[in-house]
Amino acid sequence: MTTATLAGPRKVHVPLGERAYDVLIGGDLIASAGEEVAARLGRRRAMIVTDDVVAPLHLGALSAALADAGIAAVHHIVRHGEGSKSLEVLARTVEAILDAGLERRDVVIALGGGVVGDLAGFAAAVARRGMPFVQVPTTLLAQVDSSVGGKTGVNAPQGKNLVGAFHQPSLVIADTATLSTLPERHRRAGYAECVKVGLLGDAAFFDRLEALGARALTERIDEAVATAVAAKAAIVVADEREHGQRALLNLGHTFAHAVEHCAGYDGRVVHGEAVGLGLALAFRLSARLGLCPTADAARVEAHLAAVGLPMRFSDLLVDLTAAGLRAAMAQDKKVEDGVVRFILVNRIGDAFVSSSVTPDALSAFLVDEGLPAP
Incomplete structure (x- = not known):
């Protein structure tokens, strides 16, 4: 895996053999998206999947950039919101692709955040x-996490x-200019996935983010996205199908997914907020166990609180119980032989x-x- 700064965007190459692809990171990249897609996939037809x-x-x-490059595009x-990550919406999306007459070599383009990327x-x-x-990807969360690595689903x-x-993209275009349209809440939520990279395997990166404090949400953002993408790409290359090392990317997520499930995916808690809380919980649990x-747990909590992420269950607008969270964790993908695995x-x-x-x-x-x- 290589990282390079071009005359224009930064580029992170993800070397997965015949499934290798580039992640382009920089401002105003949507304007050249058609050229980049055509250079890699030819001038095929495209279906853009996005949200309202x-x-x-x-x-x-994006449609204009594709048209300028000779790519005819329709959209769906x-x-x-998280409610669109469902089997029902998946079925309608697949039907839209088929109804449009797209062929196997045509391209599906995900324009949006993590929900749209996973669904498309x-x-x-x-x-x-x-x-x-x-x-x-048009959100910070999607740019640093869900758009890279090939995990898709509902x-x-x-x-x-x-x-x-697992279905790797052919190209990722992370236009950081789109982040200016993000509400502050979603910028903070995306930051949780960014800082996670430092917490799980790059202490120096966390040190740099910690020094910025709340300014980490807006300053040196291209560098932060590129660093996070490169770190995730290296883990994906080493363990594409999550048999070992890639599970580390789920730091904080056993708690986070359980919180989201108990909240009913109704928008009261967004993914990155749950991850931020989950990161703090993972560190506090590790400290409690003497690990x-x-x-360190205090430093993590102080930094995440400084950027505005929830640090306690009481910070959430959701009524939760220990029994409810444990039941949700029992359905986590990382459960093996009935045992919940945590990233500590x-x-x-x-x-x-x-x-x-242990359960107790x-x-x-x-x-x-x-x-x-209970």
Whole structure:
């Protein structure tokens, strides 16, 4: 995997053999998206999948860029929010691709945040038994995390991301200029996935972010996105199908996915907010178990609080119980032989997978964190 700064965008190359692709990072890249797609995939037809919030902001510019490069594009717009990551919306998206007459070598383009990327990527994975797709992430969360690595999928009533496929993109175009249209809440939420990279394996990166404090949300953003993407790409290359090392990218997510599930994906808690809380919980649990210095847990909590992320269950507008969270965790993808696996830490920048957290220890921790006991 290589990282380069071009005359224009930064480029992170993800070397996965015949599935290798580039991640382009920089401002105003949508204007040249058509050229980049045509250079890699030819002048095929395209289906742009986006949502009703992103479409008024960026669909016209992307459609024009594709047309300028000789790529005829149609679009399919879904409702914004986690509710669109469902089997029902997936079916409608696949039907839109087929109704448009797109062929197997045509391209599906995801324009939006993580929900759109996961949905469109999964639709591309199953339509015509697999079509190429391009990620054009417009949120910080999607740019640093969900657009890279090939995980696609939708939620099920039993839990988050339980139905999906590994389907690598052919290209990722992370136009950081689109971040200016993000509400502050969603910029903070995306930052949780960015700082996660430092916490799980790059203490020096966390040090730089910590020094910026709240300014990390807006300053040196291209550099931060490129660093996070390069780190994630290296892990994906080493463990594409999440048999080992890639599970570290789920730091904070066992808690986060359970919180989202219990909240009903209704918008009261967005993914990055749940991840921010999950990161703090993972460090506090590690400290409680004697694995991690309490000073490291305190540093993490102080920095995440400084950027405005929730640090306690009481910060959420959701009524949760220890029993409810434990039941949701039992459906987590990382469960093996009925045991919930957590990503824990020895220190900032040193995470590991653990199956040693007992149900009683977990329940006691959740109650001590302020949740009602069963």
